Amino acid sequence: MNDGPAKPAMREALVAAAFELFLERGFEQTTIDDIVSLAGVGRRSFFRYFPAKEDVVFPDHERSLAEMTEFLESGTGEEDPVKHACDAARLVLRMYAEQPSFSVQRYRLTRKVPGLRAYELSVVWRYEHTLAAYLRGRFADRPDGPLRADVTAAAVVAAHNHALRTWLRSGGESDWVVEVDAAMAFVTGTWNDRPGGESGGSGEPAESGADDVVVLVASRRAPLWRMVQGIESALGDARRL
Secondary structure: OOOOOOOOOHHHHHHHHHHHHHHHHOOOOOOHHHHHHHHOOOHHHHHHHOOOHHHHHOOOHHHHHHHHHHHHHOOOOOOOHHHHHHHHHHHHHHHHHHOHHHHHHHHHHHHHOHHHHHHHHHHHHHHHHHHHHHHHHHOOOOOOHHHHHHHHHHHHHHHHHHHHHHHHHOOOOOOHHHHHHHHHHHHHHHHOOOOOOOEOOOOOEOOOOOOOOOOOOOOOOOOHHHHHHHHHHHHHHHHHO
16 A cells, blocks of 8 residues: 655655755755765765765766767767767757756856866766767768867757756746757758758758759869868859859
């Protein structure tokens, strides 16, 4: 017979207790002993789930990073790598949006505590490193592959963080889907150089004239992607005439 709602798992109880104390006393003034006392568990239980006090502020990032990594690895190799990286970043913002109140509280807390901001940067670096590793693999046959991978990964993370901060600053009230869609469309429009009607800078498919004829003069050693860029640029110039 069910006597009432189930008690939250110990990990969630520790997170809830920690944030209650952080908001009441401040992060620096709250000790691990305070947290376990309020949660009603032993000190060893805290370290079973969290290596340090900072980790309790970001309890969901290990899961989120694992999900993003799994998503990146699930690709067939035929999909557009930039779009696939952007779709992976969407998963992270969705994680925040699943708990809007908690996410907004964490955002406000990290703005007040320099140590947490530094910790947050280390978390962001792990996401960027994971994206860059995926893109390096996809761009391995390009002469500028490592550079393109690192720059594109940084752009994806920057765009994601812009969308996330916009949503958080609204108190979680704005439409996070609209925010992240606009941010990722900007990245794909800027960094996607695939031929065949992929999105342009506005995020809309580029129009093509049926009678357009382009003659491109290029070095035999020029990479294919550079030639494609030249053709697309020429077509764009022709449309503006």
